[in-house]
Amino acid sequence: MSSQEVPQLKAVILDWAGTTIDFGSCAPASVFVEIFRQRGVDITAAQAREPMGRAKRDHIAAVAAMPEVDALWRAIHDGASITNDQIEAMYNDFLPLQKKTLGNHSQMIEGVCETIHWCREQGLKIGSTTGYTRELLQIVAAAAAEQGYVPDCALGVEDAPAGRPAPYLIYQAALQMEVFPLWRIVKVDDTVVGIEAGRNAGCWTVGVTRTGNGVGLSEAEWDGLGKPEQTEKIDAAAASLKQAGAHRIVESVADLVPVLIDFNDRLAAGELP
Template sequence: MTQFEHLKAVVFDWAGTVVDHGCMAPAIVFQEVFARRNVTVTVAQAREPMGMAKREHILAVSRNPEVADLWQQAHGRACTENDIDEMYADFIPLQMEVLKDHSTLIEGAVEKASECRARGLKLGSTTGYTRSLMEVVCPRAAEQGFAPDSVLCADDTPAGRPAPWLLFRTAELLDVYPMEAIVKVDDTPVGIEAGRNAGCWTVGISTTGNGVGLSRSDLNRLSSNDLHERRTEAANRLFDAGAHTVLESVADLVPYLGQVEASLAQGKSPKQMGH
């Protein structure tokens, strides 16, 4: 198998990219923590900030104008920082429980990770989950055959996505540089923005991710027209965030890595290349 010479690492997101088809686990819990305070949050509202660190995600949902109005009606005042802290405190144990049933690997993740390693690439990973939450996910993923060389979480750096710090720290842990020798794979716009901010190549994942937001079984029940519409909308959001390319699934990744290798061999950089 031909080894990559210029490309050195791939950094994967977790939920919606390599585990939890449709990124179901966080959406369920974000809705629940608001429901416990008599505020009904739609699935779309719960998913909108996906990829951020989870406290920042809750804060972003609370600032959605419609959600803010519902909070005002329910509580007679605006949502406060103390409310955010209380919801976040509820979120962590709830998410831990839900994750036990939402850590199944997405089809193709193990095979493509193995192929990347066989071609000389190091494998990193970053996530909006905290370290305590990943202590639930990582062992389950490893049992299924997916164990990247590094796992960095939202609480490992001063700021999560779209800041580039998780990717810079990953590069340090993997001993990989320059940043243009790294491909970031993510199903959320803020994850793509983080990749661009770090100077990496960025690959958006549409069908299995948060943008489409459906489990595999629900996805299979869609009509071809509905599926095309959802995929296109998800892909457009990822392209708008700066993705160099968008794929339906991580299972489609390796051929694009070959294109990146060819671009690097020609002296091209992520900053020079649009989608």
């Protein structure tokens, strides 16, 4: 058996935006900003990104509940905070706006397909989960397939009773892929709630920094930064993901192979996540 083989592991479950596609997770962030702007509330990109990884309706509610956003909302709504009906209306507006933007934000992140190919050679199954609805997921999954990425399962928000940080989407992916126990699975995600979901499920977890929501920049924006600024942003993203419980941190899924080999070796030595 080659030292590069990973027989102890059985599957890798990957997020979508910011992890496998859409460098910087730009598509959802821009739409969250827009739906609040349409209602006279200007939120920052950082506020839009903070709950990233949650189901989109939950995400809207989380942004609206932020003290600064709530104050802005109340200032133009006679002192009243946002209602459930207003959140539902924003969610209904979110879906068509997000659908329009996905076509421009479904490019595979460099190096991801090569990593997936290596995983397939090792016999690992590939699952995927997202906070997107099934309708939105179909768009990005079709675009990814054209670029050579087809996971064994692709699950969206309707496929579990609750989204991240609950572990149910991971449970469902494990069921569909017929993989157990869950400590033979690696969950890879660029969001805090995604890492929390992986830990809650009992998986190994890997946080993604440079290409993900924590840094939150397009590839062109990232390339325009100086080295000190890049390092600062990666360190900040890594700190958040480590605090959420990530076992390891990578800048990109392109860097995942050595981490999988390490997890395999730790399992072979009797260590569990």
